[in-house]
Amino acid sequence: MSSTTPDPDYYVKLLAFTKSNHRDVYPAIDPTSPSLSQKGKVVVITGASRGIGRRGFVVSFARAGAKALVLLARSASDLAEAEKEAKAINPSIETLALSVDVADEASVSDAFRAIQEKYGKPDVLVNNAAVLEPLSSILEVDAKKWWYAFELNLRGPFLLTKAFMNLLGPEPTSVPPKSSPTRATIINVTTSGAHTIVPNHSSYCISKLALNQLTAYVAAEDSSITCVCVHPGVIPTDMSSLVPFLNPFAKDSPELVGSVAVWLASGDQRFLSGRYITANWDVEELVRKKDEILDGDKLTTALKGEFGMQQFEKR
Template sequence: MDLKSLPVDYFVTSLQFTKHVYQDVYPSIDPSNPELSLVGKVAIITGASRGMGAMGIAPAFARAGAKAIVLVATNAERLSAVEASLKAINSNVQVLSVATDISDANSVADLFAKVKASFGHADILINNAAAHSGIGNLLDEDPEKWWLNFEVNTKGAFLLAQNFLKALPSPSTPATIVNLVSAAAWLVYPFMAGYSISKLAALQLMTHIAAAYPNVTTVSLHPGLVKTDMLQDEFRRFNLDSPALIGGLTVWLSTEKAKFLTGRTIVSNWSVDDLVERKEEIEAGNLLRINLTGKFGKGQFE
């Protein structure tokens, strides 16, 4: 794919599934909307020290009235700054900052021990932390840089989800996992194969969790193109989405309204109102899932 030849709205229109599309927060996902209240809920947000986590997701949960927000990243100093910004938005929200290496099992276990000590358990996990390491075609890749994508994007997602599920009080306790992925999980970009494949694995992990744990709503969210330090230069010429759009969507996905999307993948630009209108079609057609395209079955040859 020659990115330079594409129109600036390509990544909105080419992935369009709903009639209406957005690139900024809109009323139905406005976290201050009383219908989206998260009063009493405890949310863990990873990758919370910068980018979408700091600018969009964490502020949205503060505005939605969450009881507590657990900020997770590797940089403790940056987490402290985000914590202060959340208190300025909502002085009542409890904030716990935990410097964590999500690719390390002991570090993740320590995170959840702190959550248990402070709040008992979390109701919502927003898996936003990611690595984008190694750029180039396969023959030019450094194996260690290539594999780092899987350590963070795949193993990290697994460790967080596993500990989150273990901490729930019972097998029937309602909970939500929102996994930030990328359209690169299903589109083909040969120069970023490690990142793409690691995100595909994380996406499929959410599908498997949804199948095994019906009490947990798990949704993978492609955030679109947001201006963060992870956004590759090749993509900066396209229309960019606001961090507030991602924040509002993660709040909306953490409510009962999104239960029908469990095990599925959505794109941030899609209208949630249009998705709700197409609920029966999405469920009946098993839409918005990764699958192998083709005609299968012995009967076609008989």
């Protein structure tokens, strides 16, 4: 590879937490695997009409045999196409397509009222809807457009998570949390940019950083829910096309993050609850690193530095 040709795996290597990394579906996350079956589950997906919502999460949960997919987005016509795609994969799957503004509390409440009437309690929530723009410096950006990213990328997931948890009800107290099974899964789609400074991307990256912390709060306040924020990798989508410098690296399949989501919703992955992962990371290695992650409080957002009076007592 010449020095002028970017390594397409550059960001995968840069962000690696596991030795093995992937850019497409592999056996451990194959949604058709019986061990990852989503039979009987109701899955709510936002931003389901296009991009990784439709090509990743809808496709993967349909392949995993979910009972029903609740598809949320603004475009009714695009949602109809997503429904057709899900049923082509799994003819027995039920779908409920709802045109929703995820940043509007009344719209979200109406959607979850419809979900409750048809299915009772949902099992999985995928907060995928997001906006990348505006791409501008803080000096030059339009303030209303800058704040709109927070409305969609943070307020939206907050409203959806609150409505989802409201249907679940309070965390059970009769059984010790560690002995009780995970009763629901929330997956928040984030970005690796949340932990770095990317000039001209402040609204997107800061709103996603706040989403990561929302994830941590959900995990802290209800240990019976698995809540994880997932960076999907670099996927060729309409959104990623707005950032031309990423084009040489956009080699991840949308099914990769969709299948990771299926894996997170299977079994008990609560050791990752409240934490950040990248879809490229090998999930079997993550399981083997469970004690390292928990004992070192890794994959969380924190302030760097040495703190506490004990550091001065040593000297």
